[in-house]
Amino acid sequence: MKRFAYAAIPVIFLLASAVSAKGVDELPTDQQALYQRVDPQLPLGPSAFRDFVAKKQPPWKIGYASTYAGNTWRASIQDEMTNVILPAYQKAGLISDLVVTQSDLKDAVQIQQMRQMVDSGVDAIIICCSNVTAINQTIEYAHSKGVPVFSFSGYVTSPYAINVTENNTQGGYAAGKWLAEKIGGKGNVLLVSGIPGFASSDSFDAGAKGVLAEFPDIKLVGNVAGNWTDQVAQVEVQKFLATNPGKVDGIIVQSASENGVLNAVRQSGRDLMPVVLGGEASAACFWRNNPGFIEQSFHFWPPRAEARMVWDVMMRTLEGQGPKVQSIPRPVITYSIDEVNATLGENCDPNSTAWLEPANDGWWPKEVAAGYFLRPEDPLTWRPKP
Known part of the structure; x- marks a missing residue:
């Protein structure tokens, strides 16, 4: 699929009562503002993985326990992970494989698939758009085996997960x-x-x-x-x-x-x-x-940008960079007809399955990502210490 980009990316910040929590207080001031209008159930405490050490050295095996595959957004996510991100990290010697499952929106199936991933030796699990509480025990089971879980586009309430989500x-x-x-x-x-x-x-x-x-x-x-x-x-x-x-x-x-x-x-x-x-x-x-x-x-939730973001947070955590907070929300970004005209041709496809994406990692810039970790490094060039 073709990826789209924009040059201008104005961000909307919405004001509400201040949020104060260990971890959030350690973030740059402009990022703390993103926690001022969030779902009241979104966990805001310090991450359980601040001092996490992966159970083995890379290359690591990753599980992606998806809940659904039946729309263009999910297709873009999986395409980005399997055909863009994975090859880059395999080439760097950091990832060996990506195991993908689909639960067809059935919590019991996703639970079974995640437990099988843990038992088969994955080093981390990514989940998408899951039930807020239904898989918490499974997340705790994964944590007990040294396997961190990363939820994106939505959140879970388990303290043993990191939520990487749009606000x-x-x-x-x-x-x-x-x-x-x-x-x-x-x-x-x-x-x-x-x-x-x-x-x-x-x-x-x-x-x-x-x-x-x-x-x-x-x-x-x-x-x-x-x-x-x-x-x-x-x-x-x-x-x-x-x-x-x-x-x-x-x-x-x-x-x-x-x-x-x-x-x-x-x-x-x-x-x-x-x-x-x-x-x-x-x-x-x-x-x-x-x-x-x-x-x-x-x-609201650009799929390829979201895939890159959750992968980035996962890799930094496996590398021991120390995530500060349990949940990382991103703000909505606006775009205009001028930006559409600059991206789509006059003969654009009215039935396209592609998505428009923020430009130049505008959803999760490297300088912003670094502020969410205690010991930040570029996750793709990171190498284990001898």
Whole structure:
């Protein structure tokens, strides 16, 4: 898949009450600000791996216990890990293999797969978008065997994991605020969630609903589950529009669903209202061809950037660099139609499965990454001490 980049990456910082916790207090001031609007269940204590020593020298074997493979976001994640990141770390002699499993959204299956990974000798496990509490005992089991677990795009509450995640509450808040202002602070809004019950989906929804509550003339007229999948979102939005003839003034969408939502609205015969876009190249292609549609979009969870970030944190931890905090949230990043025009050609694919990505490691810059570790080094050039 083609990767996309942008030159300008303005970041939205949202103010709230201050957060104070050991570990967080050790971060640079600008990074501490990212903890001021987070899901209240997100663990904020010091990392259990500050003094971690890997159970053996590299090359290390990594497990990726994914929960789902049925959308373009997950496909981009796996492609980045297996075809871009893994070969680089194998060439450096730091990684031997990556073992990938899929649990099809079944907690019991993911638990079994993770335990098998531990018992078969993996040195670390990456998990994605998992249930907040269901696998905590399995994470503790992995920890007892010297295997750290890294959760990305969502979080778990176990103290024996490191959460490497976008700040989804902030993302939902930013999306809701933009849309509320776009429709003039009044009207009817439809919310298209991800998969209810998963941390990233619920946190995003909480942020969106929270900001909409600040606008008394805005009514949330519906909430459907798009399952982060265009085909599912298209069907669910079509059903909603067919059974709810009232006006819809705007739609908040969790990626990867926006192209399905756009298709559903256009097929309904209704006039197209403002829709929150979150990074799908297909939806950005529509925007490129209809520049008056909206004036801003968002990187909520750019898949390749997220894959690189969780891998970076995992490698630094295995190398003994000492993560300071249990959870590392990243802020939403905006992008404009000018940036889309500079990236997508005039003949862009309206059915593309690719994603737009922040430029130049803008999601997780090296200088920012270093501030989250007690003994930072470049994880790719690091070598064990003789």
